[in-house]
Amino acid sequence: MILLILLSSLIMGASTGKTGITCANVRCGSPGGCGMVASCPDCEPGPECLEKNDCNTKSCAPTEECVLVQVTCIMAPCYPIAECRPKKTQIRKRRQVGTSCKDVRCDTPAGCAMVRPSGCMDSPTMTGCELKPTCIHVNACTTTKCSPGKKCALHTVQCFTTPCDPVAKCETPLNFLSEPFNPGCGPNEHFVGCKNICSDTKCNEKRKMCPAVCTFPGCVCLNGFFRDKHDKCVTQEECDEQKRKSIKS
Secondary structure (H helix, E strand, C coil), rough: HHHHHHHHHHHHHHHHHHCCCCHHHHHCCCCCCCEEEEEECCCCCEEEEEECCCCCCCCCCEEEEEEEECCCCCCCCCEEEEEHHHHHHHHHHHHHCCCCCHHCCCCCCCCCEEEEECCCCCCCCCCCCEEEEEEEECCHHHHHCCCCCCCEECCCCCCCCCCCCCEEEEEEHHHHHCCCCCCCCCCCEEEEEEECCCCCCCCCCCCCCCCCCCCEEEECCCCCCEECCCCCECCHHHHHHHHHHHHHH
């Protein structure tokens, strides 16, 4: 019985130490929660669900981190021992610091993509939901088609079993959600963040069907005004007057 307990603890430590999975990917219902446990003093730690986690009360120096080390179990229960180890330099994590993918170097199959954090699926404009450069294995946006005026965005999901690739969601681009003031607009005009070829109705022009596609921001005529041949926004009466003058000439 003792031999079986010893072998099972060693196998578990060895199997979890090489996967690269952390406690961020594991949900535990045990009293001690999840802890990074090494099966031997020189082994890489892996996540395990614990009955007791001594790292919660262990005090380490700023240059050290607490790691739980599995012990040879003679009589259960046997809890891992908390040790302070020098922090390892995470070169790859340093490379991933940046505000865009041009600042990030990835070794993953799909490279870098801008991804929203978990919990931002229904409120992408909320503070803390900004897109962040992330190394991913699969880019779901490459196979996702969005309707006109929408743009595909990747969202992190809660991960229980790795790998967990971000999911795709069609969103309205943030620059189309607001209409900033632009002092360059002329009389009877206002600035919009989403403009297309049908945003302005020209004088005496019949209304036509237009695709709901945002091409660029710009100035458009206010409601009740029309774009004349001089590129100014005028009333219907002014449009009629210009038409009469053109017929006479």
